Amino acid sequence: MSGLGPRRITAAAAAAFGILILTVLRPFPPEGQIVSYALLLGALLAALAMPSFTSVAVTAAQATKPRSAPTTHARPASPTAKVDPAVALKSRWTAACKHHSAVLSAYGAYELDPAMLLQYPALWDLSAQPVMDFHDALDLAGGLQSDAYPADPSDAQDYADAVDILRSAWTKADRFARTTGTDQLAEPDARDCRRALKLLRHADGTTGQERASYLGQVITTVDRLTNRGVVSAVPKISEELATRVQLAIEA
Template structure:
């Protein structure tokens, strides 16, 4: 009988040194230096060689014993585990658990931690390790509290943990204005405070080529698949949402350099994509790198297209798009025949601009406007 078990839990673990380890290492080094000084000093004062040897050997032995003690003592570790319902993190002193459904945000610090700060009495929400970046997590149970958990960026398990956490973040939802109906909902990308997602710098992303096992490589490949899909979804919004088409036509206009570069990168990634994890790890790595290129190209494409707005069009065409946006806003606050009339006028403007080559809408975007007009009439 088939099992319906959920996803396998993934754990990222990073060890760190206690102050005791550092002190023992310092003592061992000091004793080794002392042995050398003893050897030189006792030789200069012409001490009996046997005595000199015994003293130096004793000091060196003590140095080695101290160093060995430092190695024998277990290193503590910070861990973070994600399963199908929960995220658990902490160290050997305390483990904190939160439902994934309560996760509000997850970010990766841009700077390296300057110290090791592990659940101090004054800051029980810090699990940082000196020289490492850390995750910044917030949960619905206390939105003002930020948990900081160290991770190693090159660890495939850490990459999978981050990927799963980000997948659980609340999705951006469409914002409805007035009496919006159906496809007249205002997309999040049209809101003034919308911030395009910036891809992680390539130097921070672990590569499939460097994965320590086939399982780790497959997790990274799956993450690349999800990133690829996310870009396709984001781009489709600009192709199919009427308001985004009217506000930011340069995001999808293939005559614009940034859009052309994005399509070139996208075609390459599409060519390398496979339905299943490829046996050839070089191909999997090549696909992962192609997806990284797509994400960067898309970020540049969206950033430039939003910045330029309708500025690449003639003044007359810009005025027509402004009129269409006003009509769309009016349609959101109306219904029935009046709403249908607004949408019909928008449809006419868009098709006219497309016929003149000023606008390059997908047919589905035009169909959506027409479908909205029909629904408005049917709702009467």
């Protein structure tokens, strides 16, 4: 009976005691004795079989208690990998070399194409601040450029910084030239640029002597603009036009 509650023990003891008194004293006639035995025996069995209030309450509480989610053990975060400064600097230097080449290619499109000179002469206006800044940055990056990764890390750092400046300066100079066009020129000079550009486009649709004639007029106009200080002398463009004339004559 160690598992019984206090109330159940008391009830069972009372029923057992009543049965004992009935057996010893026999206070009732046989019929009443039998009825009394039955009642007390039923009370005894009920006391022994009935679960205690505490057990019922505990069982009910356990049944209604929400199940907690299974505990998961979080893995400790792996420490952040440290980047070797030397490796990072070399990667930046390598990227700077590519960016430098990209700027030179973009600028080369102006230097090698006569149409760019005639459409956007402002890129050769060395009195304009964006153009001056670009040429200064171009000289700085070119002076720090090397074919191989420098032995001195500070040289690599200086070159990467210079290329950053160059990229920004080129963006500003290119925007300045394209947005300005020939607007900063006097009307006679702007007219010469437009006329030479038309002649150049006519030349692209012809061959032989006719093509050479158109190109010759373009060269004359460009020389005139250069002599008047409208555009700076661009040897590469002069060479390109002369080559086109020669090829047209030989065709």
